[in-house]
Amino acid sequence: MDLKKYEVFTIIPGTLAENEVAPIVERVVSVIQETGVVTVEPQALGKMKIAYPVKHVRYGYFYNFTFEAEPQHAQAIGQKLRIEEGVLRSLIRFAPAVKRNPEAVAAAQRKMDAEMAQEERIEKQPTVKKKTVVEHSAETPVVQSAPAPKEALDMEEIGKKVDKLLEEDFKIDI
Numbered sequence: 040m041d042l043k044k045y046e047v048f049t050i051i052p053g054t055l056a057e058n059e060v061a062p063i064v065e066r067v068v069s070v071i072q073e074t075g076v077v078t079v080e081p082q083a084l085g086k087m088k089i090a091y092p093v094k095h096v097r098y099g100y101f102y103n104f105t106f107e108a109e110p111q112h113a114q115a116i117g118q119k120l121r122i123e124e125g126v127l128r129s130l131i132r133f134a135p136a137v138k139r140n141p142e143a144v145a146a147a148q149r150k151m152d153a154e155m156a157q158e159e160r161i162e163k164q165p166t167v168k169k170k171t172v173v174e175h176s177a178e179t180p181v182v183q184s185a186p187a188p189k190e191a192l193d194m195e196e197i198g199k200k201v202d203k204l205l206e207e208d209f210k211i212d213i
Contacts, residue, residue, distance in 0.1 A: 041109060041110070042107045042108065042109060043107065043108070043109070043110060043113070043133060044105065044106075044107050044133065044134040044136075045105070045106055045107070045108055045113050045116075045131055045132065045133060045134055046103055046104065046105050046131070046132055046133075046134045047067070047071065047103070047104040047106075047116065047117075047120065047129055047130070047131045048101070048102075048103050048129065048130045048131075048132075049067060049101075049102045049103075049104070049120065049126050049127075049128070049129045049130075050089065050093070050099040050100070050101055050102075050126070050127040050128045050129075051063050051064070051099060051100040051102065051125060051126060051127065052094075052096045052098075052099060052100075052125070052127055053086055053089075053096060053097070053098025053099045053100060054096055054098070055100070055125075057100075060100050063125040063126065064081055064102060066123065066125065067081075067102070067104060067120065067123065067126065068081060068104065070116060070119045070120060070123060071104060071106055071108075071116055073119075074108060074112040074115055074116055075108070075112060076106045076107065076108045076112065076116075078106060078107070079104055079105070079106045080104065080105040080106065081102055081103075081104050082102065082103045082104070082105070083100070083101075083102055084101035084102060084103055085100070085101060086098060086099070086100050086101075087099065087101055089127075093127045093128060094127060096127060099127055105134055113131055116131060117129065117131040
């Protein structure tokens with residue numbers, strides 16, 4: 040037997056309630072297990088907006104299923120999921136081989152912890168206001184007086200001024 044690790048990425052319609060999604064996830068797991076796969080690891084990725092509407096649905100529940108199977112079984116799983124009711128889209132692919140170095144993971148974790156601690160220290164520091172000295176020149180600035188505010192005009196006064204302008208003859212020199 041030549042078992043390979045696969046992932047099936049599925050989108051379930053977002054128009055369903057969360058309690059209606061669980062039976063569809065179970066059906067997908069049973070479709071995968073029908074081919075002889077023993078362990079299936081479903082992973083919920085959450086409800087998100089789809090890039091474009093699929094069957095008039097704009098949101099979907101995203102799930103990722105990981106399992107080991109033979110290549111011909113993986114093809115059969117893909118074909119069965121295409122006709123499975125309740126699954127908008129599915130994609131089957133080889134699962135990436137993840138090689139984890141425990142020392143590298145620990146070093147990365149320590150680095151992240153140090154950065155978080157530094158950010159917390161910066162946030163906790165009281166802010167100190169610095170005094171800035173402004174030098175004034177020996178010349179005295181020229182102070183301009185502000186224009187006197189215009190008095191509000193009555194509608195009657197505005198009407199009189201408009202009438203006066205309209206009574207005048209307009210001459211245009213060309």
